[in-house]
Amino acid sequence: MADxxxxxxxxxxxxAEAFDGFYRANAPRLQSFLRQVTGNRQAAxxxxxxxxxxxxxxxxxxxxxxxxxxxxxxxxxxxxxxEWWRKQRPSEPAPEDKAEASQTELHLMIxxxxxxxxxxxxxxxxxxxxxxxxxxxxxxxxxxxVGTVRSxxxxxxxxxxxxxxxxxxxxxxxxxxR
Amino acid sequence: MEDRxxxxxxxxxxSSLCDGGTIPRAMAExxxxxxxxxxxxxxxxxxxxELRQAASLExxxxxxxxxxxxxxxGVRFWWRKGWETTRxxxxxxxxLLVGITVLTSGLTAIxxxxxxxxxxxxxxxxxxxxxxxxxxxxxxxxNYAECTxxxxxxxxxxxxxxxxxxxxxxxxxxGVQMKFxxxxxxxxxxxxxxxxxxxxxxFEPGKTLQIDAEGLGPVAVTGExxxxxxxFARMDVxxxxxxxPNELRMISxxxxxGDRVLFDANGGSASAGQPKxxxxxxxxxxxxYILSLSSMPGSVQGHAEDNRVSFEIAGQTYKFVTGAxxxxxxQVWILHSPxxxxxxxxxxxxxxxxxxxxxxxxx
Numbered sequence: 310m311a312d313x314x315x316x317x318x319x320x321x322x323x324x325a326e327a328f329d330g331f332y333r334a335n336a337p338r339l340q341s342f343l344r345q346v347t348g349n350r351q352a353a354x355x356x357x358x359x360x361x362x363x364x365x366x367x368x369x370x371x372x373x374x375x376x377x378x379x380x381x382x383x384x385x386x387x388x389x390x391x392e393w394w395r396k397q398r399p400s401e402p403a404p405e406d407k408a409e410a411s412q413t414e415l416h417l418m419i420x421x422x423x424x425x426x427x428x429x430x431x432x433x434x435x436x437x438x439x440x441x442x443x444x445x446x447x448x449x450x451x452x453x454x455v456g457t458v459r460s461x462x463x464x465x466x467x468x469x470x471x472x473x474x475x476x477x478x479x480x481x482x483x484x485x486x487r
Numbered sequence: 488m489e490d491r492x493x494x495x496x497x498x499x500x501x502s503s504l505c506d507g508g509t510i511p512r513a514m515a516e517x518x519x520x521x522x523x524x525x526x527x528x529x530x531x532x533x534x535x536x537e538l539r540q541a542a543s544l545e546x547x548x549x550x551x552x553x554x555x556x557x558x559x560x561g562v563r564f565w566w567r568k569g570w571e572t573t574r575x576x577x578x579x580x581x582x583l584l585v586g587i588t589v590l591t592s593g594l595t596a597i598x599x600x601x602x603x604x605x606x607x608x609x610x611x612x613x614x615x616x617x618x619x620x621x622x623x624x625x626x627x628x629x630n631y632a633e634c635t636x637x638x639x640x641x642x643x644x645x646x647x648x649x650x651x652x653x654x655x656x657x658x659x660x661x662g663v664q665m666k667f668x669x670x671x672x673x674x675x676x677x678x679x680x681x682x683x684x685x686x687x688x689x690f691e692p693g694k695t696l697q698i699d700a701e702g703l704g705p706v707a708v709t710g711e712x713x714x715x716x717x718x719f720a721r722m723d724v725x726x727x728x729x730x731x732p733n734e735l736r737m738i739s740x741x742x743x744x745g746d747r748v749l750f751d752a753n754g755g756s757a758s759a760g761q762p763k764x765x766x767x768x769x770x771x772x773x774x775x776y777i778l779s780l781s782s783m784p785g786s787v788q789g790h791a792e793d794n795r796v797s798f799e800i801a802g803q804t805y806k807f808v809t810g811a812x813x814x815x816x817x818q819v820w821i822l823h824s825p826x827x828x829x830x831x832x833x834x835x836x837x838x839x840x841x842x843x844x845x846x847x848x849x850x
Contacts, residue, residue, distance in 0.1 A: 332550055370629065396746055438534075463498065463499040466505075
């Protein structure tokens with residue numbers, strides 16, 4: 310597989326084949342991340358599309374010496390999602406997707422728990438736990454210092470843990486920590 | 488009590504441990520011997536696993552098919568679109584290009600010297616003084632780190648790409664690629680130029696740099712420093728902002744549905760002046776929108792005022808907003824074809840009949 314520098318060089322030259330490969334490799338995961346951030350499947354699809362379109366039409370914001378292309382993509386997506394949130398009317402909560410019939414109980418439970426933590430915490434947890442982004446990469450995507458990544462990730466885990474344990478306690482789980 | 492305090496202090500390090508981070512020895516010793524901290528660690532790990540498991544159901548396995556046609560990158564690619572995707576006669580484009588030459592005559596009036604901290608250089612690229620085009624470059628704005636374009640001469644088309652590489656005092660280092668196409672551009676000419684060799688040349692604004700373009704002869708590059716990006720260089724617009732009669736001019740258009748930006752030409756522009764001029768944009772996932780001065784079957788009527796066209800489709804409000812007046816007409820027509828695909832490129836202009844044929848939309 311070509312390295313980021315080579316892929317970027319080709320994308321910058323308008324090589325549609327190279328860009329399509331980059332898109333196919335990353336679109337599903339970006340869309341999934343944005344779905345967590347927005348809580349809306351259609352918005353996530355639109356925002357992912359906008360992020361790719363931005364990179365395709367204006368390939369000038371990525372520096373191969375400073376990080377991975379995928380990290381840059383997720384950073385662009387996150388900014389798009391932040392803009393999307395700003396445009397939501399304060400009086401109207403963001404529309405949420407209804408659970409699909411095919412989802413498992415576990416999926417529903419984790420989704421319900423995730424919805425209860427803040428958007429920023431949800432994004433952070435998803436990027437770290439699901440996408441496996443390093444602290445340095447998280448710092449680049451979220452535009453915060455690495456030290457802040459560490460403390461915010463802890464806060465996010467704690468928030469999710471507390472929410473997660475509540476229904477489980479009702480089902481007979483043990484309350485080990487307060 | 489002491490244990491609880493240690494647990495509170497250790498909590499952030501437990502999280503860090505989950506991620507494979509190194510933690511202070513004292514904290515590591517506490518966590519190793521503390522059942523509460525170990526339980527927290529296990530819960531964090533368990534949560535991570537459950538998140539990943541849920542994600543495996545969430546993440547779609549395949550991306551939807553998309554068409555990634557040649558992008559419009561600022562003013563520079565307007566020509567590319569002009570030659571390759573619109574139906575405006577080549578001569579018409581050449582004449583428009585000549586119009587830009589007029590603009591360059593004003594360069595010296597607002598130029599600044601390098602020592603006055605100008606960070607923008609606007610080059611003027613000319614072939615035997617026949618035709619010329621500006622090439623705006625900036626050390627600060629990455630959107631102007633290079634300029635790419637094509638312009639017509641009496642015997643063909645000159646394609647160029649000029650990159651700003653470095654600066655030493657008043658001099659700048661340029662990366663230059665040029666390719667002359669005898670008789671005019673054909674599909675692939677541009678790509679051949681972009682894939683071709685790059686010459687590194689030093690240039691001092693205020694002086695003239697001669698570059699030999701194979702098949703054409705010497706090309707003269709002149710230029711001036713600016714302390715800002717001049718309007719004429721940003722906007723691909725002729726000296727007269729007023730559109731001509733029966734002209735449709737889309738300078739750096741965006742299309743809004745409500746408050747949402749559906750389309751952004753990112754500085755690219757297109758215009759048409761045939762008897763039935765029209766303009767189209769492709770919105771991925773939403774099809775093609777055609778703006779015309781003539782009505783089309785299935786089209787809705789819109790209202791044009793200065794640099795704005797407002798219209799409604801299915802109860803939703805839309806606006807085209809551009810950087811300069813669009814047309815002298817007040818009434819325009821818009822056709823939305825949600826299933827139409829891009830023929831290449833993301834927007835273009837030309838005669839309405841030609842566009843409908845190009846987009847394979849039935850009249």
